[in-house]
Amino acid sequence: MSRLRIVLAEDLTLLRDGLIRLFQAHDFEVVAAVDNGPQLVRDLVALRPDVAVVDVRLPPGHTDEGLRAALAARQQLPGLPVLVLSQYVEQLYARELLADGLGGIGYLLKDRVSDVGQFIAAVRRVAAGGTALDPSVVAKLLDSRRRPLDRLSPREREVLAHMAQGRSNAAIAASLVITEKAVGKHTASIFTKLGLQPSEDDNRRVLAVLAYLEG
Amino acid sequence: MSGTARRSTADPRVPTAPAVAAVSVVAVVAVVAAVVCAAVAIAWAVAGGGYFWPRWVWFGVATTAAAAFLLGWTRRHPPGRRRRLAAGRAVLALIVPVDVTVWALSGGGYFWPLWSITAWSILFGGYVWVVSRLPDRREQELTTRVAVLAHTRRAVLDGQAAELARVERDLHDGAQARMVSLALSLGMAEDLVRADPEATARLLREARSTAVSALDDLRTVMHSIHPAVLADRGLAGALRALALDLALPVTVDGDAPAQLPAAVQSAAYFATAECLANAVKHSQATAGGISLRHDGAVLRIVVTDDGIGGADPAAGLGLRGVRRRLETFDGRLDLDSPPGGPTVITITVPHGPGRLQ
Known part of the structure; x- marks a missing residue:
């Protein structure tokens, strides 16, 4: 695998250094590490990294500058892969990130960094144009009564939750300890029951599922 | 005059536009009054003197000016009882000099204003007595308001204390307890790191999941204090x-x-x-x-x-x-x-x- 170039935006030094160490240990190249929103937009546009890892809350305002900067950079560079990290997750922000339908979006709780293997996999998935949505966002999507999901079997709902997080069939199979073929059967059934167009493309698939869940 | 009254509630050093307008009206009226006073004196002289009747015109002009001034002074008082008392005082302050002046202008002699002044003073005394015993609407409003403020202040302090107690309890039972458990797991892992690497790995896994749960707890408490999305x-x-x-x-x-x-x-x-x-x-x-x-x-x-x-x-x-x-x-x-x-x-x-x- 080629060395992925990362721009990192995190204002807390402790966390920034930790993430830089983590990325370097996993053979990423951190081309810039910034601590504020305006600098982030400039660096993203100038350096065009393979993926940006961005804290939602950044100076100068300490509100959602990171998110706004990521969205601004993606307007100039459509599809620029961005993984947003946050101490809390909001469906509202997930929708804003996914709104352009171009993929290459990650939105995870900072806690997920602790599961290094999964976190690195998520960064790589986003860099490849995929989606990595935090399980707690997906849980809220599945929890709401907006959409009829009663037709799905418990197993299918589990598969749907993983799918909505942006995982591939292989990853879902590994985490549910079933065969990839079984996952394929479940996904086909889910798509039929929900009346969605099946797609081989992981990314298009997750966007269809999210569009359905968001209503 | 209303401009002056309004100005007293704002910064008194900075005249407002209505105040400036009022001042210029007063100046114009004063000039006109002065011209009228001078004109009647000249007319009297031209007509050949005799009984100096212009003094009655001057008296009229001066009385009107005094009345206007007292009206403005009254209106500078806050509405309600204080303004009513000020109005009474203004009436007395106008009538007494008028009586005395009329007595003087009409040639003096027997000092009859003594009787009218006594009558007016008794009337004023009665008026003050009635006004100060009338229930004042403004005062009632303020009393009610103070009662409401005292009540809500008490309630908000109670609410705040209860809220802090809840936050303390949530932190104590949640994040703090998990941190203790986390420190324990890490301590045990440190002890076992050489003797039993497998057990160490299990303890570290536990420690990690405890840390994540503690973060969850903190997130919930923080959201209950002030949701980040609100900021x-x-x-x-x-x-x-x-x-x-x-x-x-x-x-x-x-x-x-x-x-x-x-x-x-x-x-x-x-x-x-x-x-x-x-x-x-x-x-x-x-x-x-x-x-x-x-x-x-x-x-x-x-x-x-x-x-x-x-x-x-x-x-x-x-x-x-x-x-x-x-x-x-x-x-x-x-x-x-x-x-x-x-x-x-x-x-x-x-x-x-x-x-x-």
């Missing part, structure tokens, strides 16, 4: 984010004022959140709505649901807490929930600069 996106944005998380489709329309004080914003957010939580829990509704309206002085949030209605305003600690918090800002919560529904809750919060109501 990020303001009241309307935070309510939109809240609506997305509910297990009930809720539409949000309208907007909140841009410069809403943080405390008002927070109170309005938690009030709306409580109403929606009740709708989700008890109303069996299939849809809800939040509508935000504001007119520069009052923010009005209407929360509706199409559920079974019959919500009891007295029941539930939640709504009472919300009411108490809103009262601190002179806000209120009105509940209309007939059996069979729909439920309409109106939250009203004044947000303009503080004023007496």
Whole structure:
């Protein structure tokens, strides 16, 4: 695998250094590490990294500058892969990130960094144009009564939750300890029951599922 | 004169436009009066002298000027009892010199004003006695207001103390307990690292999951104090984010004022959140709505649901807490929930600069 170039935006030094160490240990190249929103937009546009890892809350305002900067950079560079990290997750922000339908979006709780293997996999998935949505966002999507999901079997709902997080069939199979073929059967059934167009493309698939869940 | 009265409530050093206009009117009137006074004196001289009648014209002009001045002085007093007493004093201050002047101008002699002054003084005494015993509306308003403020201040302090106690309890039972367990796991892992690498790995896994749970606890407590999205996106944005998380489709329309004080914003957010939580829990509704309206002085949030209605305003600690918090800002919560529904809750919060109501 080629060395992925990362721009990192995190204002807390402790966390920034930790993430830089983590990325370097996993053979990423951190081309810039910034601590504020305006600098982030400039660096993203100038350096065009393979993926940006961005804290939602950044100076100068300490509100959602990171998110706004990521969205601004993606307007100039459509599809620029961005993984947003946050101490809390909001469906509202997930929708804003996914709104352009171009993929290459990650939105995870900072806690997920602790599961290094999964976190690195998520960064790589986003860099490849995929989606990595935090399980707690997906849980809220599945929890709401907006959409009829009663037709799905418990197993299918589990598969749907993983799918909505942006995982591939292989990853879902590994985490549910079933065969990839079984996952394929479940996904086909889910798509039929929900009346969605099946797609081989992981990314298009997750966007269809999210569009359905968001209503 | 009204300009002068208004100016006294603002910065007295900076004349307002009406004050400047009033001053120029006074100057013009004074010049006209002076011209009239001089003209009658000249007319008297031209007509050949004799009885000096212009003194009566001067007397009229001076009396009018004094009356105008006293009227302005009276109006500078705050409305109510103090202005009424000032009016009485002004009348007395005008009538006594007028009587004495009339006596002097008409040639003196027997000092008859003694009787009229005595009569007026007795009348004034009676007037003062009546006015000071009349219940004053302004005073009643202020008394009621002070009682309301004392009550809401007490309530908000009680509420704050209870809230801090809850936060302390949540932190103690949640994040703090997990941190203790985390430190324990790490300590044990340190002991075992050479002897039993496998057990160490298990302990570290445990430690990691405990750390994540502690973060979850902290997140919940922090959200209950001040949701981050409220700081990020303001009241309307935070309510939109809240609506997305509910297990009930809720539409949000309208907007909140841009410069809403943080405390008002927070109170309005938690009030709306409580109403929606009740709708989700008890109303069996299939849809809800939040509508935000504001007119520069009052923010009005209407929360509706199409559920079974019959919500009891007295029941539930939640709504009472919300009411108490809103009262601190002179806000209120009105509940209309007939059996069979729909439920309409109106939250009203004044947000303009503080004023007496």
